[in-house]
Amino acid sequence: MKKIERVLISVYDKTNLLEIATALSQRGVEILSTGGTARHLRDAGINILDVSDYTGFPEMLEGRVKTLHPKIHGGLLADWDNAEHTAQAAAHGITGIDMVICNLYPFEATVAKPDVTLPEAIENIDIGGPTMIRAAAKNYRHVAVLTAAGQYSQIIADLDENDGCLSEARRFELATAAFAHTAHYDTAIAAYLTDVDSPPDEFATDVTLRFKKARTLRYGENPHQRAAFYKTEASPGACAAWANQLSGQPLSFNNLLDLEAALEIVKDFATPACAIIKHNNPCGLATAGTLQDAFTNALECDRTSAFGSIVGLNRKVTIQTANIIREAANAGVKIDAIIAPSYTEKALRALSRVKRRPILEAGSLSATEPVLQIRNITGGVLVQDPDVHDLDANDLEVVTACAPTEAEIESLLFAWKACKHVKSNCILLANSTQSVGIGAGQMSRVDAAIIAIRKAGEKAKGAVLASDAYFPFPDGVEIAGEAGIRAIIQPGGSVNDTPVIETADAYGMAMVLTGVRHFRH
Numbered sequence: 001m002k003k004i005e006r007v008l009i010s011v012y013d014k015t016n017l018l019e020i021a022t023a024l025s026q027r028g029v030e031i032l033s034t035g036g037t038a039r040h041l042r043d044a045g046i047n048i049l050d051v052s053d054y055t056g057f058p059e060m061l062e063g064r065v066k067t068l069h070p071k072i073h074g075g076l077l078a079d080w081d082n083a084e085h086t087a088q089a090a091a092h093g094i095t096g097i098d099m100v101i102c103n104l105y106p107f108e109a110t111v112a113k114p115d116v117t118l119p120e121a122i123e124n125i126d127i128g129g130p131t132m133i134r135a136a137a138k139n140y141r142h143v144a145v146l147t148a149a150g151q152y153s154q155i156i157a158d159l160d161e162n163d164g165c166l167s168e169a170r171r172f173e174l175a176t177a178a179f180a181h182t183a184h185y186d187t188a189i190a191a192y193l194t195d196v197d198s199p200p201d202e203f204a205t206d207v208t209l210r211f212k213k214a215r216t217l218r219y220g221e222n223p224h225q226r227a228a229f230y231k232t233e234a235s236p237g238a239c240a241a242w243a244n245q246l247s248g249q250p251l252s253f254n255n256l257l258d259l260e261a262a263l264e265i266v267k268d269f270a271t272p273a274c275a276i277i278k279h280n281n282p283c284g285l286a287t288a289g290t291l292q293d294a295f296t297n298a299l300e301c302d303r304t305s306a307f308g309s310i311v312g313l314n315r316k317v318t319i320q321t322a323n324i325i326r327e328a329a330n331a332g333v334k335i336d337a338i339i340a341p342s343y344t345e346k347a348l349r350a351l352s353r354v355k356r357r358p359i360l361e362a363g364s365l366s367a368t369e370p371v372l373q374i375r376n377i378t379g380g381v382l383v384q385d386p387d388v389h390d391l392d393a394n395d396l397e398v399v400t401a402c403a404p405t406e407a408e409i410e411s412l413l414f415a416w417k418a419c420k421h422v423k424s425n426c427i428l429l430a431n432s433t434q435s436v437g438i439g440a441g442q443m444s445r446v447d448a449a450i451i452a453i454r455k456a457g458e459k460a461k462g463a464v465l466a467s468d469a470y471f472p473f474p475d476g477v478e479i480a481g482e483a484g485i486r487a488i489i490q491p492g493g494s495v496n497d498t499p500v501i502e503t504a505d506a507y508g509m510a511m512v513l514t515g516v517r518h519f520r521h
Helices: 017-026 035-043 051-055 070-077 083-091 107-111 118-123 128-138 149-161 168-197 253-267 291-301 319-330 345-351 406-419 445-460 475-483 497-506
Strands: 006-010 030-033 099-102 144-146 212-217 227-231 244-247 273-278 281-287 309-313 335-340 359-361 373-377 380-384 427-431 434-439 464-467 487-490 510-513
Touching (some): 006 017, 006 035, 017 035, 017 149, 030 035, 030 051, 051 070, 107 118, 107 168, 128 144, 144 149, 149 168, 227 253, 253 273, 273 291, 281 406, 291 319, 291 434, 406 427, 406 487, 406 510, 427 445, 445 464, 445 475, 475 497, 497 510
Parallel strands (some): 006 030, 006 099, 099 144, 309 335, 335 359
Antiparallel strands (some): 244 359, 273 281, 273 309, 373 380, 427 434, 427 464
16 A cells, blocks of 8 residues: 655646545645646645745746656656665655646647647647656556546545555556556647648558547447447547437447448438438438438338338438337337437437437538548558549430430439448449338349349339449349339449440440449448
8 A cells, every 4th residue: 555645736637626636635645736737726725835846946948847857757756665766866855756646738639620730739749747647657656647537536535445545456557547548648649740741642651540438338249249339539520429329228339330320321411311221231211302201211112121220310300200200110110229410309209208219419410521431450450531422413424325314313313322331232223312122232243133123122113223333244234124124323344334235225224334433341
């Protein structure tokens, strides 16, 4: 056990600081402090000793140098079980510091501002703080180091229980957290400076990933797999990871994956849109004049697969939409979670009647910026730009004798935008701006076509078809023609483009090429 007799406090974030400072002061602990922290404590009536008075050296360089002094770091780093250390400390008037309470300048919050300048970012790189934290953490056998307000209550309880002492186990735990804290901080600085220095059209030489544990999950994809949820330090915009859960049970690993898929799809559409997700694929997707119509139309694509689904919406949910969702649930469609920008009070009350179903509020979708996509493989990660390529009618190359009508072009563009969110190989059938059949994740494109057409049934007649990549052979087009498909949109580029186009002509179908592929592995 280590008796806490002298503590150094220097913090930027003063949340709950008075609580622990008061508890220490009441125990007769001497408190050293600096700058704004010293003023904050003194204004609250807590006796403190200024570090400059203790060291005999003033704060200088506009506060850049406060605690960088041998009397501070000698007191933090001395091994008091080492006679030579003890003698040297005594010779230079260095006394031990038993605890450090320190958190750092808000570098990440600073660089998250859209108008931040490089000099402003540099000025928010803390030097004295990380140095003190690392020194204290290295010498945890003699020094306790606190780096987060969430630690204060436990430390106060420990001091109360142990007559002002802290165990070595607790000090080791605090040191571990401290090194993680400074590592995260330095990683954020390195990542920012790398971005500043990198050419705008090139990926950085080093990729630094920074995530903070949000919570432990009950399990992963399956109950025998452990899992946890980590997220970025700050929100990148509307996303499932940072959405506010308004009701329902804690989210599962699979919930989070499907909520992400649902929201990312509906973000892509300017008009009211609904995506119904199952196993990270849409089993229904539609846009319409109203959100309730979009939900109804999306559901009609594949009601069977929608059992146990996640619903994503891109408008505020009103009571009208909530009632349509409840009617579907009463008819046997089990909806496991819902995510939308926001909800009216009546809508939220209605949807929350299913107590276990998570309801998430993502916030405005309009301000969301695309972020790099990162996928892990064993021993590495893959990084790519998001698939944000968009096109309009002017980008389409008509390659068949029959050209699509204006209505078919609208439907083709909807289907093309929708198919990029479906796992490859993908074939998606649409009627107007409503999916009517989806074949997802097949090893063979012709099998994807067979599945989409089977799911659509009679709705395949007169529908349009989107293929996320080119047709390698005419067989998929032939199956579409037999089913009554009226128009096809696909990238083109196959060595068999000529027979593929000829097959479309033989069935009187229109075919347009995009020159762009939409694989989603």
